[in-house]
Amino acid sequence: METVIFDMCILNAQIGVGMKGKKTVLQNKVFLQKRAYSLNWMAGACITGCLLILILVGMIHTPYDITKMDSAAKLAAPSLKHLMGCDNFGRDIFSRVLKGMGNTFVIALATVMIGAASGVVIGAFTGYFGGLLDEVLMRINDVVFAFPSILLALVFVSIFGTGKYNVVAALGVAFIPSFARIVRGEFIKYREMDYVKSARLQGVSHLRIIFVHILPNALPVLLSSVMIGFNNAVLAEAGMSYLGIGVQPPDASLGSMLSESQTYLFSAPWYAIFPGLMIILMVLGFSLLAAGKDTM
Amino acid sequence: MKYIGKKLAAMLITLLCISFLVYLAFDMIPGDAALSALGTDATPESLAALREQLGLDRPFIERYLEWLFAFIRGDYGMSYKYHMPVADMIVPKLPITVIMAVISFFMMVVIALPIGIYTAKHNGRWADRLIMAVNQVVMAVPHFFMGILITYFFGLVLKLFTPGGFVSYEKDVAGFFAYIIFPCIAIALPKVAMSVKLLRSSCIEEAKKDYVRTAYSKGNDTNKVLYRHVLKNAMIPVITLWGMTLADMLVGSIVIEQVFNIPGIGRILLTSISYRDYPVVEAIIILIAFVVIVANFCVDVIYQLVDPRISIHE
Numbered sequence: 348m349e350t351v352i353f354d355m356c357i358l359n360a361q362i363g364v365g366m367k368g369k370k371t372v373l374q375n376k377v378f379l380q381k382r383a384y385s386l387n388w389m390a391g392a393c394i395t396g397c398l399l400i401l402i403l404v405g406m407i408h409t410p411y412d413i414t415k416m417d418s419a420a421k422l423a424a425p426s427l428k429h430l431m432g433c434d435n436f437g438r439d440i441f442s443r444v445l446k447g448m449g450n451t452f453v454i455a456l457a458t459v460m461i462g463a464a465s466g467v468v469i470g471a472f473t474g475y476f477g478g479l480l481d482e483v484l485m486r487i488n489d490v491v492f493a494f495p496s497i498l499l500a501l502v503f504v505s506i507f508g509t510g511k512y513n514v515v516a517a518l519g520v521a522f523i524p525s526f527a528r529i530v531r532g533e534f535i536k537y538r539e540m541d542y543v544k545s546a547r548l549q550g551v552s553h554l555r556i557i558f559v560h561i562l563p564n565a566l567p568v569l570l571s572s573v574m575i576g577f578n579n580a581v582l583a584e585a586g587m588s589y590l591g592i593g594v595q596p597p598d599a600s601l602g603s604m605l606s607e608s609q610t611y612l613f614s615a616p617w618y619a620i621f622p623g624l625m626i627i628l629m630v631l632g633f634s635l636l637a638a639g640k641d642t643m
Numbered sequence: 644m645k646y647i648g649k650k651l652a653a654m655l656i657t658l659l660c661i662s663f664l665v666y667l668a669f670d671m672i673p674g675d676a677a678l679s680a681l682g683t684d685a686t687p688e689s690l691a692a693l694r695e696q697l698g699l700d701r702p703f704i705e706r707y708l709e710w711l712f713a714f715i716r717g718d719y720g721m722s723y724k725y726h727m728p729v730a731d732m733i734v735p736k737l738p739i740t741v742i743m744a745v746i747s748f749f750m751m752v753v754i755a756l757p758i759g760i761y762t763a764k765h766n767g768r769w770a771d772r773l774i775m776a777v778n779q780v781v782m783a784v785p786h787f788f789m790g791i792l793i794t795y796f797f798g799l800v801l802k803l804f805t806p807g808g809f810v811s812y813e814k815d816v817a818g819f820f821a822y823i824i825f826p827c828i829a830i831a832l833p834k835v836a837m838s839v840k841l842l843r844s845s846c847i848e849e850a851k852k853d854y855v856r857t858a859y860s861k862g863n864d865t866n867k868v869l870y871r872h873v874l875k876n877a878m879i880p881v882i883t884l885w886g887m888t889l890a891d892m893l894v895g896s897i898v899i900e901q902v903f904n905i906p907g908i909g910r911i912l913l914t915s916i917s918y919r920d921y922p923v924v925e926a927i928i929i930l931i932a933f934v935v936i937v938a939n940f941c942v943d944v945i946y947q948l949v950d951p952r953i954s955i956h957e
Contacts, residue, residue, distance in 0.1 A: 490660045494932060495894040502665065505916040505924050506672055582785045586898050589787050590913060605788060609902070612791065612806075613799050623788040630783035638779075 388639025394632035398625075402452050405445025413443050414597045422615040431621040434604070435611055440618060443599040444625055450600050451629070454515055454593075455580035461519030463573055466526020471557050473527070474534025485531070488524040496521035497583055501592070509592045518583055522576055529572050533565035574637040578630045585626050601626050646947055654940045661932045662714070666707050669921050719926035724918045729926045732911060737930075738812065739907040740900070743823055744892045747830040751888065755835045759842030759881075764869060766847055775843070781836040786895050790829035790902035797825055807904040826903045830895050834888045841884055845877040879950055886942030890935035 410430075417437035425432040431440040469488075473481040491499070496518060503517030537543060538561070546560055587593035588602025596603060601622040608618035694700050713720070719729035762771045784792075798806040804822055812819040849855070850873055858868045897909030908927055915923035 486656075486660075490657055490664070494661065495890050495935060497894050497897070498928060498931060501912070501916065502668060502924075502928055505919070505921070506668055578783075585785050586787060590898060590901060592913075592916070602787075605791060606901070609791060609794070612795055616795060619788075619791050619795070623785075623791065626785055626788060627780070627783045630785075631780060634779065634783060 385639065387635045391632050391635025391637075391639055394628055395636060398448065398629055398632060401445060402449045405442075405449050409439075409442035409445050411439035411442045413438065413446050413599050415439075422611060422618070424615075425617050432615065432617045434607065434618055435615075440604070440621055443604060444601065444622055447594075447599040447601040447604060447622065448625055448629065450511070450594050450598065451581055451584050451588075451602075451626075454511065454518075454584045455577050457515045458518040458522060458580040458584070459573055459576045461515070462522025462576060463526050463569070465519075465523045466528075467530050467562070467569070469523065470527040470530025470532075471534055471562065474531035475538050475553070475557050475561070477535075481531075484527075488527055491521070492524040492528070494521070496579070497586060500583065500587060504587075504592045509595060511594050511598075514584060514587055514593045518580055518587075521583075522580065525576065526569075526572060529568060530565060533568055534561060537561045537564055571637055571640065574633050574640070578633050581626065581629050581633075647944055650940055650943045654936055657936055658933060661936070662711060662929055663707065665925060665929055665932075666710060667703075669925050670703065670706075672921065714926075714929070720922040722915075722920055722923050724915070724920040724923075729923050732923060733908065733926060733930070736907050736911060739823075739905060740893065740896050740909065741934075742812075743827055743830065743896045743899070743905075743907070744889065746823065747827040747834075747892050747896075748885075748889055750827055750831040751834045751838060751892075752885070754831070755838035755842065758835070759839045760846070760869070760874070762839065763843045763846035763850075763877075764865070766843065775840070778836045778839055781832055782840070784833060786829055786833050787898045787902050789832055790826060790899050793825050793829050794902065809903065809905050811906075822903075823905075826896070826899045826905065829902070830892050830899050834892070837888070838881055838884060842877065842881050845880050846873055849873045849877045875949070879946070882942060882946060882949060886939055886945075889938040889942075893931055893934060 415438060417433065419437065421433065421437045422435055423429055423433040423437070429439050429441065431444060434440055434443070469484060473484050499521040500514065500517035503520070504513055507513045507516075534557075543556060543560060546556055551560070584593055585600075585602040585605075588600040589606045591603065591606065593602060594600035604622040605619060608615070608622070611618055691700075699706070710720075717730055719733070721727070722729050722732060725732065758774065762774050765771045794806045797803045804825055809822055810818040846869070855868060855873060858872045863871070896907065897912060899905075900907045900909035901913070908931075911923060912927045914920075915927070
């Protein structure tokens with residue numbers, strides 16, 4: 348977690364060593380840092396906001412039908428007619444990028460929701476009650492955690508087949524352990540606190556303590572990990588679609604567009620650049636938001 | 644030593660659990676070795692006969708144990724698709740993937756350390772701001788897109804290598820390394836960005852602690868305090884990250900192999916998944932999990948060397 352940052356110079360200045368003729372501008376510096384972070388927040392909010400609008404627009408209307416092929420416009424360069432050019436079948440890349448972003452967003456959101464919801468329940472109960480259940484579940488957690496999430500998803504897909512919903516299920520399961528760990532840590536921290544003990548003495552039930560008294564305190568930490576988890580989900584989904592085991596054609600996805608674009612990299616670099624850029628912007632927007640949020 | 648023994652035991656148990664779960668998962672899929680061997684002309688009688696011959700009618704635990712011991716001996720079974728031992732398919736390709744992961748790991752350490760230390764030392768100045776801004780963007784780039792960008796700029800524009808022109812290490816060692824260096828950059832760069840960020844914030848966080856003031860008051864200059872005191876403590880979370888990235892790199896190279904058209908483990912894994920060639924998938928997944936867990940074990944051991952306090956806490 349990032350907090351307000353002091354640099355080594357300030358530290359030197361504080362204790363009067365190695366000032367190198369600098370003014371002691373501690374407050375100025377802290378102010379500058381704060382401003383840098385709110386800048387992060389604003390930039391993140393702008394990027395994410397714009398992308399969300401694009402995604403929403405893409406769900407309602409796209410300039411061209413995403414499966415409509417136009418043999419006259421094969422690999423056409425970006426122009427006013429086709430903002431991001433056309434692919435090897437003459438399909439409009441901009442429309443496909445809009446739909447693909449929508450797919451990625453929905454998959455990532457569903458993945459994180461599955462992971463976070465199950466993680467919260469597992470983490471809350473194991474952290475709050477402890478004991479044998481905690482031991483056993485945490486061991487299982489360690490086993491799943493030791494398994495790279497894409498690999499787990501590959502096992503899932505090879506057993507249940509490819510497709511959108513299987514990717515969501517596979518990545519969702521792969522994301523549970525990290526959320527469970529974080530929530531468990533928070534619950535262990537809070538379960539010994541006086542307010543929990545006093546609530547218990549007043550006869551509040553365990554369930555109510557877990558969800559009404561402790562969980563709200565764990566929310567800030569949970570929110571950060573949801574944001575990071577969302578980014579990981581976007582990257583994992585893109586990777587799986589790139590490998591051809593995620594969203595299936597003719598449905599559009601950023602990952603599969605990238606994999607198709609590689610054949611035409613020299614003659615039509617824009618085919619690769621725009622979908623890739625959109626993945627970067629999606630991830631960048633959320634990580635800037637997360638970086639800004641931590642210092643607010 | 645007691646600490647290492649404990650970790651070793653935990654590692655073995657985890658390995659056993661994973662092998663059991665993977666075997667169980669693949670055992671539950673409809674369709675087995677007998678069905679795939681006979682194909683479409685299977686009759687219930689011939690199927691039952693072959694199952695008995697292959698020992699598929701025995702209890703699950705018995706089959707699991709037999710499979711496990713065969714696996715430890717290096718016998719991974721027969722491929723359904725190619726009708727050859729899985730070991731013969733995997734073993735020649737293993738060095739490619741492992742060498743790629745190892746090179747990218749060292750690349751990451753060598754690039755990330757100086758940049759991380761530089762930004763921590765000069766934190767708040769324009770150079771630091773610039774590096775951290777670039778860093779933030781690089782972190783958002785998926786490694787396969789990084790691979791595509793590298794193919795475009797280094798391969799097609801600068802012509803430093805021929806995209807798709809992979810040569811096996813058996814034929815031409817120099818050519819192999821000259822080609823493989825580019826996918827390694829693609830794997831390493833996003834991880835470099837992550838480690839730089841972590842190293843920088845960890846150094847800055849450590850620099851706030853009391854022992855740093857003591858070190859200064861004893862007359863050390865910034866460099867001495869940084870290298871002899873701060874860095875030792877600041878490296879601990881970074882080592883954790885590196886232990887985790889070793890696994891990521893191995894899995895990442897599966898994807899990167901597709902980008903750069905390298906016939907490594909990843910290629911076999913993906914084709915086997917699409918052919919439903921389960922013995923191959925099973926063997927590769929367990930091998931990767933094995934490497935990942937051994938890597939985690941090594942991290943735990945290195946951890947204890949760097950920070951002896953850890954074994955006391957455990």
